[in-house]
Every structure is written in structure tokens, then in C-alpha cells.
Amino acid sequence: MIATPASIRIPAYAKINLSLRILGRRDDGFHALETRMVPIDVSDEVEIARLRGGESSLTCSDESLPLDDSNLAMKALRAFEKRTGVSGAWGIHLEKMIPSGAGLGGGSSDAAAVLRGLNDLTGCRLPLETLAELGAAIGSDVPFFLHGRACDATGRGEIVSPVEFPHQLTLVLIKPPFGVSTPWAYQRWAASRPLAEVSYEAQVCPWGEMVNDLERPVFEKHLLLPAIKMWLLAQDETQAALMSGSGSTVFAIVREGAQADALAARAQAWCGPTCWVRVARTMHR
Numbered sequence: 001m002i003a004t005p006a007s008i009r010i011p012a013y014a015k016i017n018l019s020l021r022i023l024g025r026r027d028d029g030f031h032a033l034e035t036r037m038v039p040i041d042v043s044d045e046v047e048i049a050r051l052r053g054g055e056s057s058l059t060c061s062d063e064s065l066p067l068d069d070s071n072l073a074m075k076a077l078r079a080f081e082k083r084t085g086v087s088g089a090w091g092i093h094l095e096k097m098i099p100s101g102a103g104l105g106g107g108s109s110d111a112a113a114v115l116r117g118l119n120d121l122t123g124c125r126l127p128l129e130t131l132a133e134l135g136a137a138i139g140s141d142v143p144f145f146l147h148g149r150a151c152d153a154t155g156r157g158e159i160v161s162p163v164e165f166p167h168q169l170t171l172v173l174i175k176p177p178f179g180v181s182t183p184w185a186y187q188r189w190a191a192s193r194p195l196a197e198v199s200y201e202a203q204v205c206p207w208g209e210m211v212n213d214l215e216r217p218v219f220e221k222h223l224l225l226p227a228i229k230m231w232l233l234a235q236d237e238t239q240a241a242l243m244s245g246s247g248s249t250v251f252a253i254v255r256e257g258a259q260a261d262a263l264a265a266r267a268q269a270w271c272g273p274t275c276w277v278r279v280a281r282t283m284h285r
């Protein structure tokens with residue numbers, strides 16, 4: 001028998017959506033979409049340890065997050081246990097660096113890390129397709145995070161195909177102090193209207209067209225977000241700017257050779273200390 005380690009620590013990377021087009025509402029209440037997601041070098045750290053006894057438990061550096069079975073990391077543990085029949089108690093710790101309600105996929109990425117971590121720790125060796133099937137039942141983005149590379153996604157976002165993505169993009173991410181509820185954003189999509197003087201059109205870039213159909217409903221309610229997007233678009237360093245997922249993060253892609261740090265510093269000064277501002281890079285392989 002191969003000995004398996006007692007604990008594991010893995011990074012759970014965030015993502016941005018370089019495009020997100022909604023094709024329509026489906027009979028099951030989800031929305032059919034076409035999206036391109038790319039991992040970025042902002043990450044949580046997920047630690048999983050085999051406990052000697054007692055109950056499985058979750059701890060988290062962010063006290064505002066639930067620690068019960070409603071947390072996607074716990075959902076991942078339960079799904080893995082149900083599928084494999086493995087028993088035992090596990091201690092899961094989430095060291096959060098990815099903001100929540102940000103459209104950066106933090107919760108889904110943590111869930112994917114738990115599935116991968118348990119698969120390694122238990123020696124179960126479920127194939128990627130099986131993990132992705134478990135992941136899809138937890139959240140539409142989880143299969144993407146299991147692939148861990150740039151993907152195009154269809155269906156409700158759970159049908160993923162890896163794509164070649166040779167570009168190394170530098171980004172400035174801005175997340176205001178509020179989050180956006182994903183179900184709410186999708187629900188508002190059909191009845192939403194564009195705001196005057198806000199640019200929603202597809203931005204043609206070497207890596208494809210950048211557009212996000214969720215900007216329309218989210219911008220209508222959270223007026224700071226279109227203001228951030230238009231401010232970013234007006235900066236010399238910015239090649240393109242978009243909201244990620246259902247928000248509330250808005251990001252700029254920084255022109256090659258331009259100073260991302262300078263843009264980030266000005267952005268922080270412009271939107272104030274309550275906004276989370278980061279320079280990040282897309283990850284590729």
C-alpha cells in the first residue's frame with residue numbers, strides 16, 4: 001500500500017472572465033452562456049489535514065464567511081465523501097486572499113482545491129472528468145478551476161474546453177467594499193437597460209473580444225462600478241476594462257510596457273482606501 005500524507009496545502013487561484021455572453025434563460029432557471037475564463041496569480045491557500053477522530057470541520061481567516069455545509073469547501077468535502085465512500089474526519093482551513101462576492105471565483109476555486117486535495121490525500125485517484133462532474137454540482141465555475149488553465153465554457157459555465165492562451169496579461173483589479181449576489185445579477189439580466197454614457201461594447205483585443213453581458217444589470221444598481229470602468233478606460237495605461245463575472249471586481253488590462261503599479265496607485269487614490277486594488281497577472285501554460 002502506498003502511504004498517503006496526513007495533510008496538504010494547495011493554492012486556489014482566482015479567475016477573471018475575459019468575456020461573458022448570455023445566450024438566454026434556460027428551463028432550469030440557469031442561463032446559457034459562453035465565457036472565457038483565465039486563472040490569475042491571486043490565490044487563497046487551502047489546507048486539508050486528516051484528523052485522528054471527531055467531526056470534519058472548517059476554519060477560515062475571513063470571519064464573515066459561513067463555516068457550515070453552505071460553504072462551497074464543505075460542499076466539496078461532502079460530495080467527495082458521498083462519491084468515494086471515504087470516511088474519517090478532515091480539518092479544512094481556508095486562508096482567504098481572494099475577496100468574496102467579487103466575481104473572481106474564490107469560493108469555487110476553494111471547492112476545486114478541496115476536491116483535488118482530498119483526491120491526493122486519500123489516494124482515491126478519481127479522474128479529472130469525475131472530479132469535474134462532482135464540481136459542476138457544487139458550482140458552475142468549479143470544473144474550470146479543476147482544469148486550472150484558460151478555458152472556454154458553455155452550458156451554464158460547467159462545460160469547459162481548455163484553450164491555448166499564450167498571452168501574459170497584466171491587470172489592475174478594483175473591488176469596492178461591497179459584493180454582488182450572482183443569482184441576483186442573472187435574475188436582473190433580461191429586464192436590465194444600459195446606462196447612458198457607459199461603454200458596454202465588445203473591445204477587440206489580440207486575445208479576443210472582451211464583453212460582459214452581466215455589466216448591464218449590475219451597473220444599473222451599483223453606479224460606482226460603471227464609474228470605475230469608465231475611469232479605467234480613460235487612463236493611458238489601460239488597453240481594455242471589464243467587470244469580471246457578476247462583479248463587483250472591475251479590471252483593466254494594462255498595455256504592454258505601461259506601468260501597472262502607477263495605474264494601481266492612482267486607482268487606489270481615486271477610489272479610496274475602502275476599495276481593494278491589486279496588480280495581477282494571468283497565468284498560462
Ligand code: C5P
Pocket residue numbers: 029030031032033138139140141155156157182183184186187
Ligand atoms: O452555479 P453557481 O452556484 O455559480 O450559480 C449561482 C446562481 O447564479 C445560480 O443559482 C443561478 O441563479 C445563477 N446562474 C445562472 N446561470 C448561470 C450560472 C449561474 O442563472 N450560468
